[in-house]
Amino acid sequence: MQLFFTDQRKVWRVGQVAGLSRTELSALFERRLLPTGTPILLDEAMQPVEPVSSWIRSLALERKAAKTMRSYAYSVLMLLHFLLARQADLQSATESDLREFRLWRQEEAEEVVDDAAWDRDWAAIESLYRFLIRIGTVARQPWRATPQRSSLASRIRPDLRVRHMELDQYLYLRDVGFGGLAPDAGLDESFRGWRPHRNRAACELALMTGMRVQEWSTLLLPELGLLHGLRPAYADVHLKACAKLGRPRSVYVGPDPMELLGPYLLLERPEIVAKAQRSLRRRCRELFVIQRLEADGTRVRGVLDGVTITRTVKNMKPDLRRLAVRETGDGLDPLALFIGQGGRMLTFSAWDKIRWRAWDRLKAWSGHRRAPVLPRRCWVYHDLRHTFALRLLIFLTREALNDAEAQGLPMSTLLDHMSGNPLLVVQRRLGHAHPSTTYRYINPRELHQMGEKPQVAWSLGEAEPVRRVYGLAS
Incomplete structure (x- = not known):
């Protein structure tokens, strides 16, 4: 048995499928809609393995993410191989078989x-067996469902490996690691990095908004109002398709990160786009060529695979965003905010490479007298989100205490608690479904230091915007 993954666009690029004309192929796609990335489990005769393939299709129709379906498919494939080696299958599997599978996965497997x-x-x-019960393949789940033993899950919540950055650490990361400067704010002539203005702007945007890496790295120019030479002072971004679990929320991008985007938009991005024109023209048939922006840039209309389509920007998934380009008359301009070689939106792996190169620079300068203390492990982009959450909670808590003290209120009302509770405000800003998730971000040791301002000894310029995040602005 082997897993394959659907990609309708690759089929169209091939142009021919044995035994099917393009008309018949188009009709087949219309009858059997499957999102790109849906796994299909095939046997040695290249026939779908049932009922697993039908279960995966049901997940696709429930709009499960491609990453989730891939993970589920590989898990079930390992289970099938495990049962097959014991002359068993999904219908005959018992609770003992599943417990042995867990033991093998956690103690006996190669990895x-x-x-x-x-x-x-x-x-x-669990998802597979719920489907098998629903279609009547099995009568009941093979494990006993009692209050004490309802499943074989570990029920252990892993500790979040996130860290908070002090101001000197963040500036060191942004300006030395990503920006290529020396710790004394001088020019580092040995720096051989690429696009430091872009990387510094991305770092600032992540800190000042608290967005996840998938959210800020997939932003489009219309979402920030950066079209037709316009440079708004701030922007409200409505996230949906690129947010975790597709949970919609609004993100405020303030003047400070918008200002730091300026050098990148004026100097680096036009150069990247100009050099990428030949590559973009060569790939034009594969791209989503935007012909018109509608509704103040919240909708786009263009051609994809020879078909004219209209999409709402906030509902565009990352894969479609990477293909979106605009015909300007002078050439093709990618709609993505952060782009790399070839005019393509940077992938997550590309941002990881940038992060590791920045970490190498930080370690190389760690002996400098102005270098702050570094953690043992490399910084990750999610640490910027954690820093945003913690600093916002500290700020809101201080403001709430000061307001209550100024008004002489002995106790907040229920309405005050619901509308102005700092934890609930941070929860909304981060897009968490439950306050308990936000609470796990909070380091109690940091909260105990709310009355203390961290000591900062840093000489690099442009530090005032982030100083306000850390509560140090005059």
């Missing part, structure tokens, strides 16, 4: 997994 990875495997198995 064992921890509790968090096993819980992902178990989520796939």
Whole structure:
């Protein structure tokens, strides 16, 4: 058995499928709609393995993310191979078989997994058996469902490995690691990095908004109002398709990150676009060529695979955003905010490479007298989100305490608690479904230091915007 993944656009680029004309192929796609990236499990005769393939299709129709379906499919494929080696299958599997599978995954396999990875495997198995019961393939789940033993999940919540940055650490990361400067604010002539203005702007945007890497790295120019030479002072971005679990929320991008985008938009981005014209023209048939922006840039209309379509910007998924380009008359201009070589939106792996190169620079300068203390592990982009959450909570808590003291209020009302509770405000800004998720971001040791201002000894310029985040502005 082997897993394959659907990609309708690749089929169209091939142009021919044995036994089917393009008209018949188009009709087939219309009858059997499947999102790109949907797994299909095939046997040695290249026939779908049932009922697993039908279960995966049901996940696709439930609009599960391609990444989730891929993870589920590989988990179930390992289970099928495990059962097959014991002359068993999904219908005959018992609770003992599943417990042995867990033991093998966590202790006997070539590459064992921890509790968090096993819980992902178990989520796939539970989903599969719910589907098998629904279609009548099995009468009941093979494990006993009692209050004390309702599943084989570990039920252990992993500790979040996120860290908070002090101001000197952040400026060191942004200006030395990403920006290529020396720790004394001088020019580092040995710097051989690429597009430091872009990388510094991305770092600032992540800190000042608290967006996840998938959210800020996939932003489009219309979402920030950066079209036709316009440079608004601030922007409200409505996230949906690129947000985690597709949960919609609004993100405020203030003047400070918008200002830091200026050098990148004026100097680096036009150069990248100009050099990428030949590559973009060569790939034009594969791109989503925008012909018109509608509704103040909130909708786009263009041609994809020879078909004219209209899409709402906030509902465009990352894969479609990477293909979006605008015909300006002078050439093709990618709609993505952050682009790399070839005019393509930077992938997550590309941003990871940038992060590791920045970390190498930080370690190389770690012996400098102005270099702050570095953690043992490399900074990750999510640490900027954690810093945003913690500093916003500290600021709102201080403001709430000051307001209550100024008004002489002995106790807040229920309405005050619901509308102005700092934790709930941070929850809304981060897009968390439950306050308990936000609470896990909070380091109690940091909260105890709310009355203390961190000591900062830093000489690099442009520090005033982030000083306000850290509560140090005069």
